[in-house]
Amino acid sequence: xxxxxxxxxxxxxxxxxxxxxxxxxxxxxxxxxxxxxxxxxxxxxxxxxxxxxxxxxxxxxxxxxxxxxxxxxxxxxxxxxxxxxxxxxxxxxxxxxxxxxxxxxxxxxxxx
Amino acid sequence: xxxxxxxxxxxxxxxxxxxxxxxxxxxxxxxxxxxxxxxxxxxxxxxxxxxxxxxxxxxxxxxxxxxxxxxxxxxxxxxxxxxxxxxxxxxxxxxxxxxxxxxxxxxxxxxxx
Numbered sequence: 740x741x742x743x744x745x746x747x748x749x750x751x752x753x754x755x756x757x758x759x760x761x762x763x764x765x766x767x768x769x770x771x772x773x774x775x776x777x778x779x780x781x782x783x784x785x786x787x788x789x790x791x792x793x794x795x796x797x798x799x800x801x802x803x804x805x806x807x808x809x810x811x812x813x814x815x816x817x818x819x820x821x822x823x824x825x826x827x828x829x830x831x832x833x834x835x836x837x838x839x840x841x842x843x844x845x846x847x848x849x850x851x
Numbered sequence: 852x853x854x855x856x857x858x859x860x861x862x863x864x865x866x867x868x869x870x871x872x873x874x875x876x877x878x879x880x881x882x883x884x885x886x887x888x889x890x891x892x893x894x895x896x897x898x899x900x901x902x903x904x905x906x907x908x909x910x911x912x913x914x915x916x917x918x919x920x921x922x923x924x925x926x927x928x929x930x931x932x933x934x935x936x937x938x939x940x941x942x943x944x945x946x947x948x949x950x951x952x953x954x955x956x957x958x959x960x961x962x963x964x
Contacts, residue, residue, distance in 0.1 A: 773952060782855075782941050782955030783894070826892060830953075838906065839884070839945070839953050841894040 741766040743842040745829060751848045752819055760814040760845045762829030769831040772805055772812050777826045777844070786827075787814075819849045854878050857942045857956035864932055865964055872927045872959045874942030883925035884953065885917060886941040894941070900925050932963045 746761040762772070771790045775783035789796040789805040789812065796803045802815040816823050826844045857874040864870050876883060885897040898917045899906045905917065914930045929936060942956040 777892075780958070782943070782958050783953075784955070785952035788952060828894065838896045838899050838908075839943075840896060841886075843891070843893050846892075 741840070743767070743829060743831065743840060745827075745842040745845045747845045748843070749846045749848070751850060754820060754849055754851050756819055758816040758819050758823070758847055758849070760827050760829075760847065762812040762814065762842055764810050764831060767810075767831060771831065772803075773830045773839070774801075774803055774812075774814050775828045775830060775841075777828060783828055783841075816847075819847075821849045821851050824848045855942055855944055855954050855956040857940075857959055859959060860957060861960050861962075863962045863964065866932055866934060868932050869928070869930045870932060870961070871929070872940055872942075872961075874925050874927070874956060876923055876942075876944040876954070878944055878954060880944040880946050880954075881922060882945050883919070884943040884945075885925065885927050886943060886955075888939045888941060888958070890938070897927075897940075898925075929961075932961075934963050937961055937963045 742765045744763045752758050771788055773788045774786045776786055777783040787798055787803045789803045791807050800817045804813045826846045828844045829842045830839050832839055855876045882901045884899045886894050887897055888894045897908050897911050900919050916928045919925045939958045939960050941958050943953040945951050945953045
């Protein structure tokens with residue numbers, strides 16, 4: 740069956756360190772993968788999209804990698820800040836599917 | 852202007868009632884979605900609606916019925932509400948092409964008592 744797994748339910752790190760979140764998938768052949776941020780009481784907000792032919796994508800302090808051989812994406816936040824505390828979700832569509840499917844999310848807490 | 856808006860934000864109702872959640876998007880997108888987020892925060896697709904084509908997730912009970920009067924609106928009607936329907940429901944939209952992000956509403960917290 741198809742699965743999207745985000746390895747850590749919760750991750751605590753110290754301010755200033757790099758946070759690394761993992762997204763693994765099985766039985767998908769996605770053309771691209773997306774990362775979203777969700778704050779309590781709000782809907783998810785899009786952060787980054789990476790295509791299957793891209794190894795790495797950066798946006799300010801965010802970096803995403805995509806390894807289609809390992810079927811894995813890594814999401815990095817460098818120089819993390821308490822304001823980065825939120826739940827981060829990976830999502831993907833496979834092939835002709837029109838539905839964006841989400842992983843279970845990782846709740847990141849950046850400690851001051 | 853809010854891109855994707857859904858109403859109400861909170862909905863408390865008794866078991867057995869019928870209720871509707873409304874969603875509107877002003878982004879000109881041609882695909883809209885309904886997601887359910889349970890107490891464990893898992894966001895699960897319920898429906899997607901692309902122009903006039905409805906794609907139904909097989910695990911959604913037929914008490915749930917989406918209705919789309921036009922491309923900018925996708926409402927969710929729920930019949931005979933059950934305790935297990937309590938969750939946060941999110942509406943979202945996207946342009947429908949493969950490489951585009953989804954825009955979400957602020958969610959509707961449904962509590963069935």
